[in-house]
Amino acid sequence: MILKDKTFGVISLGCDKNRIDTEKMLSLLDFGKITQDISEANIIIVNSCAFLESSRKEAIETVLEVDGYRKKGKLEKIVLTGCLPERFIGELFDDLTEVDVFIGIKDYPRLIEGLERAYNGERVNFVKTVESFKSEKRVLTTPEHYAYLRIADGCNNKCTYCLIPSIRGKYRSEKMEDLIFEAKSLGKTEELILVAQDITRYGTDIYGEVKLVELIRKLSEIDDIKSIRLLYAYPDMITDELIDEIANNPKIVKYLDIPLQHADASVLKRMNRKGTGESYSKLIKKLRDRVDGIAIRSTFIAGFPGESEENFENLLSFIKNEKLFNAGFFAYSREEGTPAYRLPDQVDEDLKIKRVETLYEAQRKISAERNKSFIGKTFEVLTDGVDLEKQSFYGRAYFSAPDVDGVIYFTSKGEIKQGERYIVKITSADDYDLYGETL
8 A cells, every 4th residue: 555654744724613524534544644743744634724715825825835845844745625625626726736636525535545546646636526424533633631523514594705505515414323422432521512603503404403402411411521612603593492501501611602793783684694783682691691601702794795884883882882702803705606795885905904903902902801800710720731932831711712712821839731620810811811820
């Protein structure tokens, strides 16, 4: 076998859902060595995102960068997989000649065949040649104490700005028994993070009704799973049953990521989003009233076509009034193939960036004020690692998800282990991160 003595390196770009694809793909490479040092790899696999123009640019720049290892490293072949070739293979194959093998989002079973052909002198395009890819096996790329579990793929919401349905297809829930098996196979997991483009619709396509709460309860029965975090809940599908489960299930982290995208009714209508700023405010109040201390995170788009100064001010007021725990802001990206691409009154790029900066400044002040109020308080912190530059450990309290939210840096006079939980007293704070010491 040509590949048995090869060393593989993997770069996974984009979202946590993409990371899961990477981990399942890696399970197919049970014959080679996987290295974290890209310069040592004979084969580099780039798993790409294509959601925004910026993510596509990042993927292509990554390919060009790693191609440099053909001369200064040990690189022999590059594989590009994921959403970018799935959606844009027609534009990529002839132009991106640095890539030896192109694989789409379901074509991973042909990865080895593609590489063998590449070593025999071919450039290979296997995009959209496999109807489905299913694997409960994974090679975790997260620290061992937490993992993601994708409960569904694709999306039916048809937001006018979004390419996901055209890349990932219609909403497809995973069977509950398969998810239970996969979760158990992860072993001891301090934090299991449920993800999907929209977790709140779980089960509607295969069971005829929402089954999210039932899934959560079955996962909670697994002794090795210590806590469960929920990401990406569509606001109009957050039911009283789900809220009660978050409030009353001790394994559920009191945190919810709800991508609201905007708060002005007219903009939301053009986005094909169900809701208004008023309905979102009512939902946030309900969650805060019924789930003690819940941390709500969201994302918002500035500069959507037709967004007037009044529309933007409505969004800015919403951010200032609701004081969400965490929020991310993005400038609208005009994506060809989406309905919003054809909308009139496209907003100037410089104005989009200015509006994003204004939103981030508003959220920075909210975060800074909240963090300051935490000084002197104690939190249970799940230790994620060591920051050598800061000479301290770091981890997350319940109000922080990996990679997207702030962390707590802390020192200790005793031994600290990654993946263990410690009580940390907060001694200082900056705009986004907290600092403390173990009690």
